[in-house]
Amino acid sequence: MTSCLYECLYEVGLQQYYPQFAALGLRRLSHLSQLTMEDYPRLGVQDMMDRTRLFHLVQLVKGIEDEDDSDEKEDRGASTEAVCPYRKPPPCRQLDFSAHSTKLTQATRNPCADYTHTPSCRPQTDRETPIRNVHTNRETQRQSSHTPTGTPKRSARIDKKTHRCHIDKVKSRNSKTREEKGLADPSPRKSRLQQEVAQVYRVKRTPSYSYGLPMSSSAFSTRELTGQASVSAAERIRVCVRKRPLSRSEERRGETDVVTAGDRDRVLVHEQKEAVDLTQYVLQHEFYFDEVFSEACTNEDIYKKTAWPLIQHIFNGGKATCFAYGQTGAGKTHTMLGSSPRRPGLYALAAHDIFARLAQPKAGSGSGLVCSLGPIYVCVSFFEIYCGQLYDLLDHRKRLFAREDGQGVVQISGLREVEVQSVAALLEVISWGSRGRSRGMSGVNCDSSRSHALVQIHLRDRMQQLVGRSCWFQSFIDSLDSGILICHC
Numbered sequence: 001m002t003s004c005l006y007e008c009l010y011e012v013g014l015q016q017y018y019p020q021f022a023a024l025g026l027r028r029l030s031h032l033s034q035l036t037m038e039d040y041p042r043l044g045v046q047d048m049m050d051r052t053r054l055f056h057l058v059q060l061v062k063g064i065e066d067e068d069d070s071d072e073k074e075d076r077g078a079s080t081e082a083v084c085p086y087r088k089p090p091p092c093r094q095l096d097f098s099a100h101s102t103k104l105t106q107a108t109r110n111p112c113a114d115y116t117h118t119p120s121c122r123p124q125t126d127r128e129t130p131i132r133n134v135h136t137n138r139e140t141q142r143q144s145s146h147t148p149t150g151t152p153k154r155s156a157r158i159d160k161k162t163h164r165c166h167i168d169k170v171k172s173r174n175s176k177t178r179e180e181k182g183l184a185d186p187s188p189r190k191s192r193l194q195q196e197v198a199q200v201y202r203v204k205r206t207p208s209y210s211y212g213l214p215m216s217s218s219a220f221s222t223r224e225l226t227g228q229a230s231v232s233a234a235e236r237i238r239v240c241v242r243k244r245p246l247s248r249s250e251e252r253r254g255e256t257d258v259v260t261a262g263d264r265d266r267v268l269v270h271e272q273k274e275a276v277d278l279t280q281y282v283l284q285h286e287f288y289f290d291e292v293f294s295e296a297c298t299n300e301d302i303y304k305k306t307a308w309p310l311i312q313h314i315f316n317g318g319k320a321t322c323f324a325y326g327q328t329g330a331g332k333t334h335t336m337l338g339s340s341p342r343r344p345g346l347y348a349l350a351a352h353d354i355f356a357r358l359a360q361p362k363a364g365s366g367s368g369l370v371c372s373l374g375p376i377y378v379c380v381s382f383f384e385i386y387c388g389q390l391y392d393l394l395d396h397r398k399r400l401f402a403r404e405d406g407q408g409v410v411q412i413s414g415l416r417e418v419e420v421q422s423v424a425a426l427l428e429v430i431s432w433g434s435r436g437r438s439r440g441m442s443g444v445n446c447d448s449s450r451s452h453a454l455v456q457i458h459l460r461d462r463m464q465q466l467v468g469r470s471c472w473f474q475s476f477i478d479s480l481d482s483g484i485l486i487c488h489c
């Protein structure tokens with residue numbers, strides 16, 4: 001660890017400070033171990049990110065020095081232990097999860113070290129349980145190099161890589177020295193950095209913890225009791241989650257996937273955290289839903305479990321709503337419209353089923369549909385809510401108004417309804433209407449729909465009476481008597 005200070009500073013993106021380091025006589029990597037945080041301003045390191053990077057680098061150098069020291073002590077034999085009264089205990093963060101309060105974790109103070117291990121001030125709660133060190137160094141590197149929002153953090157990325165490289169260099173130098181001295185190679189020991197893996201804590205569900213299904217929900221209690229994700233017929237609103245894979249551009253940017261679609265009803269969100277002593281750890285949140293679809297699921301899988309039962313419901317004279325909700329770029333359009341004609345979305349799959357059902361002989365009576373007045377017609381309307389205003393997408397974006405009728409039911413006055421007689425016609429109407437939607441570019445989606453869209457498919461008898469209705473929302477919800485909420489993440 002004699003030189004390569006510039007090289008190391010360069011690796012962590014701090015090379016611009018090298019002249020100040022040199023001016024203050026810091027020319028070797030080993031000199032960094034003398035630095036304290038009070039020295040940072042004198043070196044011109046004011047920026048918070050740069051301070052963090054420098055801190056990590058200094059800790060690394062100290063770790064390597066400690067390792068060298070203990071290696072040498074081992075080489076010299078146990079008798080030398082008596083010479084140094086301060087045998088350094090292994091670094092150990094004792095996290096006390098029994099307290100509810102904001103009791104601070106106190107790291108073991110090392111009398112030999114020339115720095116004080118800053119106590120972590122992460123609030124301790126009995127909802128957080130350390131589970132295991134799940135990440136290898138490489139995984140930790142991936143995890144820790146990103147903020148929870150996925151922004152790459154150069155310092156952390158560089159840290160582990162550079163540090164490893166230096167550990168290897170130092171180790172090879174040490175072993176050479178040992179060989180020269182004729183000493184035996186000590187048993188392989190893991191370096192401090194190699195031992196440094198992100199702790200994962202899972203947030204446990206407690207009565208006051210209300211993520212996911214309400215604890216009062218029948219599904220929740222059934223699941224709790226039987227351990228199964230059974231769905232009771234009485235459940236009228238189901239909430240499902242679809243997780244999309246990282247996009248190519250996200251992968252290119254090296255972003256981390258922080259969501260895991262667990263079992264069929266569970267989602268895990270891995271929240272990257274950093275304690276004040278800059279220790280990285282991961283807080284895992286568990287969320288429960290009626291159904292969880294992983295990135296491996298197709299639109300067909302989702303349709304079968306979500307929208308298909310709704311179609312059966314409308315043929316029994318009911319009203320149903322399918323509401324796709326999620327932040328921009330989460331995959332609502334992908335689910336609802338599909339990505340290509342060969343990979344249809346929920347609209348198309350539903351349209352096929354509706355017309356297939358209508359084509360069945362005695363569709364009305366056989367299916368339980370109330371259609372004593374003869375054949376049933378399929379009518380479509382399509383409008384959007386943009387900046388608080390309603391626009392008819394099937395009528396040249398005509399401005400619409402929501403009004404309450406005598407029964408207190410909200411009606412969209414002036415909304416155009418188009419009768420369709422085939423699947424192709426229905427899809428053509430939807431795709432024609434979609435072209436009129438307000439679009440824009442968002443941070444994560446270059447072709448982002450900037451409005452809330454609402455497709456309604458009405459089944460009417462020849463007296464124009466409504467005998468069944470399905471609504472297909474993207475982002476917007478209305479009163480519904482039965483429905484599916486597909487959240488996207």
Ligand SMILES: Nc1ncnc2c1ncn2[C@@H]1O[C@H](COP(=O)(O)OP(=O)(O)OP(=O)(O)O)[C@@H](O)[C@H]1O
Nearest residue numbers: 244245327328329330331332333334442445448449
């Ligand atoms: N499950 C998925 N599998 C593969 N790619 C997906 C998936 N979900 C979304 N994508 C892709 O992600 C990108 C954004 O998806 P999409 O346009 O559907 O998002 P959105 O939620 O409708 O966004 P916005 O609200 O901005 O319109 C698209 O390129 C889409 O193909």
